[in-house]
Every structure is written in structure tokens, then in C-alpha cells.
Amino acid sequence: MAAAERQDEAERSSIKEAARARLRRHDVGGRFSGLPLPKASVLLPLMVRGGELCLLLTVRSMQLRSSPGEVCFPGGKSEAEDKDEIDTALREAKEEVGLQPEEVEVICRLVPGIDKRNHLVTPVVGFIEDTFQATPNPDEVSDVFVVPLEYFIKPLNYMTLPYKTSSGHSGRMHCFTYDDHEHKMSFKIWGLTAHFAVFLALVIFGRRPTFEVDYDLDNLISSAVQNFMNLYASIYERKKSNL
Numbered sequence: 055m056a057a058a059e060r061q062d063e064a065e066r067s068s069i070k071e072a073a074r075a076r077l078r079r080h081d082v083g084g085r086f087s088g089l090p091l092p093k094a095s096v097l098l099p100l101m102v103r104g105g106e107l108c109l110l111l112t113v114r115s116m117q118l119r120s121s122p123g124e125v126c127f128p129g130g131k132s133e134a135e136d137k138d139e140i141d142t143a144l145r146e147a148k149e150e151v152g153l154q155p156e157e158v159e160v161i162c163r164l165v166p167g168i169d170k171r172n173h174l175v176t177p178v179v180g181f182i183e184d185t186f187q188a189t190p191n192p193d194e195v196s197d198v199f200v201v202p203l204e205y206f207i208k209p210l211n212y213m214t215l216p217y218k219t220s221s222g223h224s225g226r227m228h229c230f231t232y233d234d235h236e237h238k239m240s241f242k243i244w245g246l247t248a249h250f251a252v253f254l255a256l257v258i259f260g261r262r263p264t265f266e267v268d269y270d271l272d273n274l275i276s277s278a279v280q281n282f283m284n285l286y287a288s289i290y291e292r293k294k295s296n297l
Contacts, residue, residue, distance in 0.1 A: 066102045073258050074161055077179055080257045080275050081162035091174040095142035096129030098177050101184040106202050113197035125243045139176035152189035165278040167246045168285055177250045199234050206255035207263035228252055
């Protein structure tokens with residue numbers, strides 16, 4: 055191995071190790087698994103490319119009934135054979151982009167979100183090799199692309215959208231536009247996908263973003279849990295009132 059390659063590999067290992075340490079401190083494990091909501095998981099695939107951390111994202115096929123053409127992470131609903139949220143995320147990533155479970159170094163589960171159908175969505179973070187070549191399932195995925203993780207705290211094109219859920223919970227929705235020079239396309243990343251990407255970037259970089267976020271950055275995990283529990287409580291109260 056040439057000296058330059060050895061240096062490159064050492065830098066890659068060092069970036070990964072620092073990220074692993076921060077991620078493990080924010081691992082929620084199965085803390086929210088028992089909540090009485092239908093379950094789903096997404097995989098947040100991290101890689102080191104060109105000396106920086108990057109995230110792999112997909113574009114949903116236009117043939118899908120739900121959110122066609124939208125950017126998301128590989129993932130989907132839990133199935134009976136899945137042991138836990140990690141199993142769901144790995145199975146879905148294999149089905150959607152051909153990523154084999156053994157090619158993923160799973161690091162942690164982060165604070166979940168709740169999607170517009172009131173599924174409990176758990177983000178599972180894992181490292182993959184930057185040499186991974188996606189083979190998208192055309193029935194589910196029309197495109198696969200990679201974004202530097204730092205873009206989600208220091209974007210070039212960003213707006214925020216205020217929103218209110220059907221249960222009355224209000225907050226801000228991040229909306230990023232990313233110009234991908236490799237694809238010569240722009241991708242819009244918003245909703246729960248952007249929410250998870252921003253939180254992941256805050257965990258790993260520990261820096262204040264160039265835009266406002268609904269977290270206490272000095273107490274990131276406790277404020278993220280509090281935000282989630284407020285959202286969950288608003289949905290639970292609405293369910294009770296509809297009985």
C-alpha cells in the first residue's frame with residue numbers, strides 16, 4: 055500500500071471513529087419500541103468519501119402510490135419476520151437498493167419520528183463502504199445519490215416551512231435543495247427525511263447550524279426526546295378523543 059493510500063485509510067478510520075463515539079452516546083436502543091403505534095424503520099447509510107462524511111439517499115419511484123418522486127432514506131414498514139427496527143431497516147435497504155445486511159456496520163438507533171400516517175419511524179445509523187454500487191429496485195426507487203452530511207447544518211439552499219399536524223402539534227419543517235453535480239440534478243430533501251438528516255448532523259458535528267432548530271443544542275438528546283414525546287402525546291390525545 056502506497057504512503058498516500060495509508061494516509062487516506064488512516065484519515066477515513068479516524069473520521070469514522072469520531073462519528074461512532076458521538077453516535078453511541080445518542081443511541082436510544084429499543085427505548086421507544088413498546089409504543090402502541092405501527093412500526094417502520096429507515097437506514098441512514100453513512101460513508102466517508104473524499105475525506106468527509108456523506109449520506110446516501112434515494113428517490114421514490116413515480117409508480118408508488120405513497121409520496122412518489124420524493125427523496126427518502128431506504129426503509130419501510132415492519133414485517134412479522136423482523137426481530138427489531140434494525141432488521142426492518144436492513145431488509146428494506148436490501149430490497150430497495152441491493153445493500154446486503156453484512157455490508158452495513160450498524161452503529162445505533164436515534165430518537166424516532168412519527169410520519170403523516172402515524173407510523174413510529176426509527177432511524178438506524180450504519181456505515182457502508184464508499185465503493186458501494188447501488189442496484190435500485192425500479193418498482194420502489196428511481197434514483198440514488200450521496201450528500202455531504204455537513205450540508206444538513208451548513209446548506210447552500212435552505213428554507214423552513216411552518217407546519218401543524220392533524221393532531222394540532224406545530225413545528226418547523228426543514229427543506230433543503232441539493233444540487234448534485236454528478237447527476238446534474240437538484241434534489242429537494244424535506245419532511246421526516248430532512249428532520250433525521252439534520253439531527254444526525256447535529257449529533258456528529260456538535261456544531262450550531264446556520265438555521266434555527268427546535269433543539270437545546272447543549273442538551274441535544276434530552277430536548278429531542280422531549281420534542282418527540284410532545285408529538286406522541288398530541289397524537290395519543292387525539293386518538294383518545296376519537297374513541
